[in-house]
Amino acid sequence: MELFDFAFISNYDDRFFNLAELADKESWDFSDSQKKICAILKNYVQYTFKKLYDDKQIAYTADNRSACFNTGLTTPYYEDIYALFTEHHGLKSGKDCQPFYLLGFMKESDHKLAQHFSGANLPKRANYFQKSEELVLNPLYEITSNVEHIIKDNINRFPPFFQSLNTPAQNSLLLGAIGIAKKRAFANYNIAVPQYYNGKIQLLLPLYLSHSENPDLALALEQHEKCYIARTCLTMKMAYNNARLITKPQSTWLKP
Numbered sequence: 001m002e003l004f005d006f007a008f009i010s011n012y013d014d015r016f017f018n019l020a021e022l023a024d025k026e027s028w029d030f031s032d033s034q035k036k037i038c039a040i041l042k043n044y045v046q047y048t049f050k051k052l053y054d055d056k057q058i059a060y061t062a063d064n065r066s067a068c069f070n071t072g073l074t075t076p077y078y079e080d081i082y083a084l085f086t087e088h089h090g091l092k093s094g095k096d097c098q099p100f101y102l103l104g105f106m107k108e109s110d111h112k113l114a115q116h117f118s119g120a121n122l123p124k125r126a127n128y129f130q131k132s133e134e135l136v137l138n139p140l141y142e143i144t145s146n147v148e149h150i151i152k153d154n155i156n157r158f159p160p161f162f163q164s165l166n167t168p169a170q171n172s173l174l175l176g177a178i179g180i181a182k183k184r185a186f187a188n189y190n191i192a193v194p195q196y197y198n199g200k201i202q203l204l205l206p207l208y209l210s211h212s213e214n215p216d217l218a219l220a221l222e223q224h225e226k227c228y229i230a231r232t233c234l235t236m237k238m239a240y241n242n243a244r245l246i247t248k249p250q251s252t253w254l255k256p
Helices: 012-022 039-054 147-157 167-187 236-244
Strands: 066-074 080-087 100-107 142-145 193-197 200-207 217-224 227-234
Touching: 012 039, 012 100, 039 066, 039 236, 142 167, 147 167, 147 227, 167 200, 193 217, 193 236, 200 227, 200 236, 217 236, 227 236
Parallel strands: 142 227
Antiparallel strands: 066 080, 080 100, 193 200, 200 217, 217 227
């Protein structure tokens, strides 16, 4: 279930600007954005809702006229923030027949929220992992990479200069970048940043292909038995959006 199929959201942009103001301070737009649109926040809320809906963690009142979910965000004073919905009376036929209407995002102590939900019946935040070990790189595991698959399936994600190289040069440059990423990760396992993608926890490593101080791509590692396998790479925006679902990345290299 998508958020927009579940609820009608009026004044869409304003709703998210208000949520950004309510939540603990955080960058919700990428640095190359021409104007503030809270792109990261919108992506975060939409995918958080989808996960909670799939996990049956949306709370409803006894009469099913109101609903809410835990956004996973908090105020600067660590109050949980919830999305509150009420019955949508402007129902339309077809794709626009959302059953609910978004009343707004509000903190736990908000009286409007308390009129419908309180204490014991407030829903929990989304949970993306079963074991905390999934979030940390195991230095005892080997990392293998399918370089051909990474390049062929994701060539449009690579920088233009990389795309202009011949195949041997591409392979050599990528293998070198992966080798350095492995060494950095094993020297400091905090380099690896967890992300949630396609129902699984993966770990991200920075790939430096150019002479920039910032990585060009993120290598995604998926655990199999007692090793990690890399079959894909992500743009930095994709990586940040996926990682932000779990928590605000505290990495020195993965930033908005």
